[in-house]
Structures are given as structure tokens and as C-alpha cells.
Amino acid sequence: MPGSLQKQNHPLASAKGQIELLNDNDSIGIPLFEHKLNEFGLDPLKPTGIDILQINVGKMCNQVCAHCHVDAGPDRKEIMTRETMQQCLEALAGTNISTIDLTGGAPEMNPHFRWFVEKLSQLEKQIIVRCNLTIILAHPRYNDLPGFFKKHKINVVSSLPYFNARRTDAQRGEGVFDKSVKALRMLNAAGYGKGNPAWKLDLVYNPAGAFLPGDQTSLENQFKRKLAEYDIVFDDLFSITNLPISRFLEYLVKTEKYEDYMTEMVNAFNPTAAANAMCRNTVSIGWDGYMYDCDFNQMLELKLNDASKHIKDFNLETLASREIIVNQHCFGCAAGAGSSCGGATT
Amino acid sequence: METYYKPEDLKKFSGITEWQKKLGDKFFEYYGAVFEEGALTKREKSLIALAVAHTVQCPYCIDAYTGDLLNQGVDEEQMMEAVHVAGAIRGGASLAHGVQMMNQVKEKLM
Ligand code: SF4
Ligand code: SF4
Numbered sequence: 001m002p003g004s005l006q007k008q009n010h011p012l013a014s015a016k017g018q019i020e021l022l023n024d025n026d027s028i029g030i031p032l033f034e035h036k037l038n039e040f041g042l043d044p045l046k047p048t049g050i051d052i053l054q055i056n057v058g059k060m061c062n063q064v065c066a067h068c069h070v071d072a073g074p075d076r077k078e079i080m081t082r083e084t085m086q087q088c089l090e091a092l093a094g095t096n097i098s099t100i101d102l103t104g105g106a107p108e109m110n111p112h113f114r115w116f117v118e119k120l121s122q123l124e125k126q127i128i129v130r131c132n133l134t135i136i137l138a139h140p141r142y143n144d145l146p147g148f149f150k151k152h153k154i155n156v157v158s159s160l161p162y163f164n165a166r167r168t169d170a171q172r173g174e175g176v177f178d179k180s181v182k183a184l185r186m187l188n189a190a191g192y193g194k195g196n197p198a199w200k201l202d203l204v205y206n207p208a209g210a211f212l213p214g215d216q217t218s219l220e221n222q223f224k225r226k227l228a229e230y231d232i233v234f235d236d237l238f239s240i241t242n243l244p245i246s247r248f249l250e251y252l253v254k255t256e257k258y259e260d261y262m263t264e265m266v267n268a269f270n271p272t273a274a275a276n277a278m279c280r281n282t283v284s285i286g287w288d289g290y291m292y293d294c295d296f297n298q299m300l301e302l303k304l305n306d307a308s309k310h311i312k313d314f315n316l317e318t319l320a321s322r323e324i325i326v327n328q329h330c331f332g333c334a335a336g337a338g339s340s341c342g343g344a345t346t
Numbered sequence: 347m348e349t350y351y352k353p354e355d356l357k358k359f360s361g362i363t364e365w366q367k368k369l370g371d372k373f374f375e376y377y378g379a380v381f382e383e384g385a386l387t388k389r390e391k392s393l394i395a396l397a398v399a400h401t402v403q404c405p406y407c408i409d410a411y412t413g414d415l416l417n418q419g420v421d422e423e424q425m426m427e428a429v430h431v432a433g434a435i436r437g438g439a440s441l442a443h444g445v446q447m448m449n450q451v452k453e454k455l456m
Binding site: 212214218 | 387388389413416417418419421422
């Protein structure tokens, strides 16, 4: 991977370039997602409540995965400040939001990450950290992360697109599979992935190419069996569809698979999955404190359709009655068994 | 490029009902039932389908079941082993007929 799209000055590095391509649905003969929602009485999509706050603490990452919807990488300098984190803490206090989901980039690379986790854990809410595994081995200062996670009863959610090196490395970079195996063993040694709800270790499967994920339970069984050969255990597997955004979109275009992939998602449209889209119970916060319906809308810079647009003006009441902004990438959340940061939705 | 097999024709498969609806419908109903989870898992059936597709050398079926197996998370080694099963049975079938040839030779020679 030759660095982030931004570093390459690629036209799809900009949200505008991506939206223009996605909005040209006529030329590939697919309907508008909005019309599809309308057909099933789901338009406009509205929240059912706000239960999860997903906070993207920055785009910096030690990896440059080929499918990354964040266009993350070591060259990305966008990082959440402590001041914005403080605003998140203030917004969360006194709400009945149950879960805080920390993502990035590699969230651990934010210099205020540990401070933030310590503060968040005082709120006694469920905390998820989306850990890419290799960060644990990237530098000695990260080697103690398993213990840190354990101390704060973090639910660690980690991507491992496949149980072999060929497919994992093709998507996430040379040597990532071997390092991920080492990191998983360290997490297991700390007590993670062994059925204790305080130290839950979940894996994320996403297809290493232009195809949709299959049945989550059967994939989980395969992963459990295959990873046992490496003496690795984990709790749940979430199967996630690659949404046509950023680097995965660029991959689709470059390999001339864009049209087929979009059509495959449209053909797999499932109204129940659309009705269960994660944006209905989640609000996503960007590194600069702006709010979005989800991490994907964040990357497409589709700011929230609400009077309060920034975490400093967080207002649960207005947020709960907003209209969710949808676009063609949303077909990914509604395809087949559905897809969310917590896996299948049906 | 003009070829005998066009990838986009796979999508037209269901169109065979146009000229013989009753039989076509019966076929697709049967086809759907065959691939439902039963005494064999969906995965096992798809791997068998992949092997058979290679035996009958149907490019449509090869594409369709490769895609289906990728969706199901089946790995490259498993798919290639299924193809080897097809190859072994094909090769074995030829070689097993070698006995027929040997019988004939033995019968005809002094
Ligand atoms: S997918 Fe995750 S680990 Fe990979 S580059 Fe993006 S943020 Fe980093
Ligand atoms: S992409 Fe975001 S806004 Fe669209 S359906 Fe999925 S979660 Fe909702």
C-alpha cells in the first residue's frame, strides 16, 4: 500500500470525490438507497434512542490497510485533543448512554488515550476499544496494553479478516497475521477471550475482496476451530461488510469491481437489516468533535442533520429526533444479514 | 472480446423459464431445495458443487460456487482440495478403465 489516499493526492481522498461517485447511481443502474427505504416505509430513517457513543480519536494508525474506510495511516496527523475529550466526558455525564466505543486509526496512538480511558471508566459504562492488534507490538510502550485493557475491563474488538496469513496480509499488510497471532496470545494470557464478560475479546471478520460476508455463526465456528490451531481463543466474531468508502472504494474502482459490488449489495437489500442499522442507536464523534450518524458518514463528512453539530453542544433530546443522513454507501449496512460495528444485525 | 461463454450470461440463467416455464420452475425449485442445509451443510454442498463444476467444466458454475464459497469464508486450500477431488476422480476413472484395456489385450493376445 503506497500510503494513505490523502498522501497520494488521490481524487477519492476527498469526501466530495467519493460522494460524487456514489451519487452517480444512474450510470450503474442501481436505485437510490433513500428510494429503497421509502419502498419499505423506512424513510426518513430516525433514531430509536441513543445507546452508543462512538468516538474516533484520530486517523493516525501504524497500519495502512487496503480496505480502510478511514484512510488511516502513519502519515495522518488528525488527532483528538484533550479538550475535545473533556467535552465528550461532559456530554456523557448524566446520560444513560450505555456504551462508549473508541476507534481510530489506532486509538492507542492518541497521546491522551490512556488518560481518556481512565476518565471514561469512572463513568461506569461499557467501554469498547477497537484495537488493531499489531499496535500492541509496534513499540515497547504499547506492550502493556493487554494489562491496561484488563484493568479497565475494556471490551477489546479486533480485526482479523481471516485465519490465514495470505488473506490477512493481502488486506492489512505484510506480516500482520503473524503479529496479530502474537498479540492475541498476549491478550489471552491476560485473561481475554475466555468467556469472562469483563475481559471480552471479539474479532471482526470482513471479506478480503469484493464480496459480501456469509453467515456470521458459521464463520465464527470456522474461526474458532482454525484459531485453536494457534492456541488462540476469543469470545464473539462480528462479520462486517466492507462499505464502498475511501480505500475500499478506490480498490473497487481500480479493479473495475465497483458496479458489480454495488449491484450485489442492492440485490441483497434486506429491509430488516436496514431497519436495524447502527445509526439508529449510535452517535459518532469525529477527532475534531463534530458529530455524525456513524463512522462512515464521518469519513464522508456528512455532518449530523441536527441543530447541535458539535460535541460541545451535545443535546440528547434533539439528537434522538433527528433525521439520519443516508447515501449509497448505506446499502452495505442493509445487505444480507446486515452489518454494523457489532456485526450482523438480523 | 467475443467468446462462447459470456460472464454476464450467468445472470440470465433464470431466463431459461421463458421458453418452458413449467419445467424451468420445477428445476429451480428442486435446485433451491437441494442446496438447503440438510444432512450435509450448505458449505459441504457448495464444495461438492465446486468439484462437480470442474468435472463438467462449466465456467458459470465455477464462478458461481467460487463466489459462494468465498462468501461462506472457505479458504483457498479447501477449494483447491475440492478441485483435486474432481481431478482424482476424473483421472481415476480413466485409469480404472485401463483394466478394461488390459482385459481386452489379454483376451486378444496369445
Ligand atoms: S483498517 Fe484499522 S488498522 Fe487498518 S489502517 Fe484503517 S484504522 Fe488502521
Ligand atoms: S452507513 Fe451509517 S448512516 Fe448509512 S445505514 Fe449505515 S450506519 Fe446508517
